[in-house]
Amino acid sequence: MAYDLEEQEQLESLKAWWRQYGNTVTWALIAGLLAFAAWSGWNYWQRKQAGEAALLYEQVVKAAEGRDVERIKRAAGDLEEKFGKTAYGPMTALVSAKVLYDAGDLAGTKAQLQWAIDHGDGEYAHLARVRLAGVLLDEKAYDQGLALLKDEPPAPFVALYADRRGDLLAAQDKRPEARSAYQKALDKLSANDAAMRQIIQFKLDALGTA
8 A cells, every 4th residue: 555655656746747847858859859850851961962963063074075165054054053052063163164264265264263262162262263363364354363362372272372473463574573472382382293383483484583
């Protein structure tokens, strides 16, 4: 009998605890399950997005290999619209920009590079800046090119930025500034960049002595 009473007291205590905290516990469990479901769904969505983007990127690469300008415009447009937030977006913009540049479509080239600057991150955006500055150099829009490269980039891109600034300054016949830029590029290059070092040294020598 005493055991039954003790059991009933425990049951009543449990009921009282549940009345006080039951809703909180239930909502906490629901929130945890929803968070897990959302996390699983997000990972699935990301994998699905990456897989579909990879297939479309293959079309971009094939179009680039065939120098098919119209096809690469369509493929790049589709990929950037549907999967622009994946890494394939800026990768596509850089590939298509090269094909369009070789085809003489400077307007299309600039549009793709600007897209990579606006939507890419890390190395893609910095590479796009350097390449767009090169297109502006071709167009003799020197100040615009320099404006693109005015900020100091992360360490891996310092030499590239400095080299391109040197090209723009040399084109303006600003020889002392160009020499300084080329020298900075040489100073920042690693010992493994022998080919690029030779090119920059050649450009520096071409400017003559101070």
